[in-house]
Amino acid sequence: MLIAIVAVVMAGSIGLAVWAGRSTRGGGISEFLVGGRSFPAWLVYFLAVGEVYSIGTMIGFPSGIYAHGASYGIWFLGYILLAYSLGYFLAPLVWRAAKRYDAMTVPDVFGRHFGSRRLELITCVTMLIALVPWGQYQFIGLQVVLSNLGLRLDPVQSVVLAGIVAFIYIAVSGVRSPAFVSILKDLFMLLGVVLVGVAVVIAAGGTAKVSGPEVLSAAQTTMGGSELTFAMTTILFQSIVFYLGFGGAYVFPARSERAVKSSTVWMPMYMLIYPFLVLAAYYGVRAHPDLDNPNTVFMVTAKGLLPDWLLGLVAAGAALSGVLVLAATALTIGGMVCRNLAPNVPAAAQRRWTVVAVASFLVLAAVLTLVASTLMLTILNLTYNLLAQVVPGWLAILFVRRVRTAAVAAGMVAGVLTAIALYVTGATFGGFNAGLVSLGVNLAVVVAWSLMKPDVARTPVAHSAEDAPDAEAVPSLSA
Amino acid sequence: MIRSWPSVLIGLFVPAFALLAGILVLSGSTASVLGIPVLFFWVFCCCPLTTLCLWISWRFFDRAHYPEDD
Numbered sequence A: 001m002l003i004a005i006v007a008v009v010m011a012g013s014i015g016l017a018v019w020a021g022r023s024t025r026g027g028g029i030s031e032f033l034v035g036g037r038s039f040p041a042w043l044v045y046f047l048a049v050g051e052v053y054s055i056g057t058m059i060g061f062p063s064g065i066y067a068h069g070a071s072y073g074i075w076f077l078g079y080i081l082l083a084y085s086l087g088y089f090l091a092p093l094v095w096r097a098a099k100r101y102d103a104m105t106v107p108d109v110f111g112r113h114f115g116s117r118r119l120e121l122i123t124c125v126t127m128l129i130a131l132v133p134w135g136q137y138q139f140i141g142l143q144v145v146l147s148n149l150g151l152r153l154d155p156v157q158s159v160v161l162a163g164i165v166a167f168i169y170i171a172v173s174g175v176r177s178p179a180f181v182s183i184l185k186d187l188f189m190l191l192g193v194v195l196v197g198v199a200v201v202i203a204a205g206g207t208a209k210v211s212g213p214e215v216l217s218a219a220q221t222t223m224g225g226s227e228l229t230f231a232m233t234t235i236l237f238q239s240i241v242f243y244l245g246f247g248g249a250y251v252f253p254a255r256s257e258r259a260v261k262s263s264t265v266w267m268p269m270y271m272l273i274y275p276f277l278v279l280a281a282y283y284g285v286r287a288h289p290d291l292d293n294p295n296t297v298f299m300v301t302a303k304g305l306l307p308d309w310l311l312g313l314v315a316a317g318a319a320l321s322g323v324l325v326l327a328a329t330a331l332t333i334g335g336m337v338c339r340n341l342a343p344n345v346p347a348a349a350q351r352r353w354t355v356v357a358v359a360s361f362l363v364l365a366a367v368l369t370l371v372a373s374t375l376m377l378t379i380l381n382l383t384y385n386l387l388a389q390v391v392p393g394w395l396a397i398l399f400v401r402r403v404r405t406a407a408v409a410a411g412m413v414a415g416v417l418t419a420i421a422l423y424v425t426g427a428t429f430g431g432f433n434a435g436l437v438s439l440g441v442n443l444a445v446v447v448a449w450s451l452m453k454p455d456v457a458r459t460p461v462a463h464s465a466e467d468a469p470d471a472e473a474v475p476s477l478s479a
Numbered sequence B: 001m002i003r004s005w006p007s008v009l010i011g012l013f014v015p016a017f018a019l020l021a022g023i024l025v026l027s028g029s030t031a032s033v034l035g036i037p038v039l040f041f042w043v044f045c046c047c048p049l050t051t052l053c054l055w056i057s058w059r060f061f062d063r064a065h066y067p068e069d070d
Helices: A002-020 A029-037 A041-052 A055-068 A070-100 A106-114 A117-147 A155-173 A176-204 A225-246 A257-265 A267-287 A294-305 A308-341 A347-371 A376-399 A405-425 A434-452 B005-026 B038-065
Strands: none
Touching (some): A002 A155, A029 A308, A029 A347, A041 A176, A041 A257, A041 A267, A041 A308, A055 A070, A055 A117, A055 A267, A055 A294, A055 A308, A070 A106, A070 A225, A070 A257, A070 A267, A106 A308, A106 A405, A117 A155, A117 A308, A117 A376, A155 A176, A155 A308, A176 A267, A176 A294, A176 A308, A225 A376, A225 B005, A257 A267, A257 B038, A267 A294, A267 B038, A294 A308, A376 A405, A376 A434, A405 A434, B005 B038
């Protein structure tokens, strides 16, 4: 029964992906990567929440509370919420930059604004390094979901299955698949999360019996000292990176600045699914205190309380969220490999080669998952710390006139090396988010070098839409 | 660059202050509201508050500056 429900929902999602791409079959690379920049506000909303609330929401978020207490839950919620306020103002500018430079990837924007193929390449490599762990993050979650359902699937089979479905989404219709499948995913995710949340409250006999002071210790519901420092600095740091690091994927396909801005208004309301997840996590703390793998807490809790057919709905929501984000990430990576990394791929061949790159990425992330699985939220932090290194470049493009191209490139390299070194050594800075340190190094290089040796003036994107140069005046770097 | 400071104040500063100051103030409290730790409860209250602030910014300060899509 359970496997039948998951299989039917996944098959339905593939059908939806095929339907979504029915009118665009054979379209060019622009249609494939950014939907011809035609998405209305409601579709931008679903694409954005589809990609933001990945499998990390159902699997990683409860596991963070289970393993580390309130601080992990609070920073996770806080950064997303603050990001919406920032995004309301920044995301339309990101869209304007993409429109001005006819860009389909973030490295397109960087390369064309600064007129530098070298910077385009460095930006591309930085984002590729950052997004591989993000793909791995989805795979770990999917593995947890599929292997905890009592299905006779080993980790390799789970990962291969998820990779194949993600590949099919993209191969049939590019970015339109994640956008439309996201509607289905949100429905099942909402259903799954609410079901488990309600089930734990009923099982315990009220919310106070799940997360009230009589059942949880102060250490489990409060934070102080370095935990508080970590939560506050992580909220600040990740909220900035949210739109300037990840944003391109769900901002570029919008049809206008209006669509981007108005869609952001309602995004915080989606976060009202989190109370149910907090309840599920705290129930897991008491009901399943000795889990070997904290990542499994949500599914173990669901499995302990729900009948088979309801568990199937929960699993379908979780699986869809993982596969969907995996597909969207693979598409972002595929686009960058073909347009920015590989030199001179003809425009007509880019769609075909993007599909090949998508497949290669999925295989790489799958292999990494199988050989190196770890606590999901640790991986989330690494992704953000690396993606943050494009933030100074974005700020220069959006707001500053005389920033040195070589300084942006050098800052990015310094930031990536610092982020990796801090991740490997596990430096903690008394709780201060390590990503802010690497971002600080990057910013210091960019600011100091540009002040000492200002570059030629370039019109920042934020100054006005009318300042946008003619399409012919924009250097075309990679077809 | 910034069309309307009231929009920034309402859409960004109010929700950011509510969120960050609320977390700082409530981080050590063991109280609970409706059985949910007050720290989490506050952050959940900030979700509709943020939407409300963004809606006010959009409706009263920004919408007129962004032309209707074709």
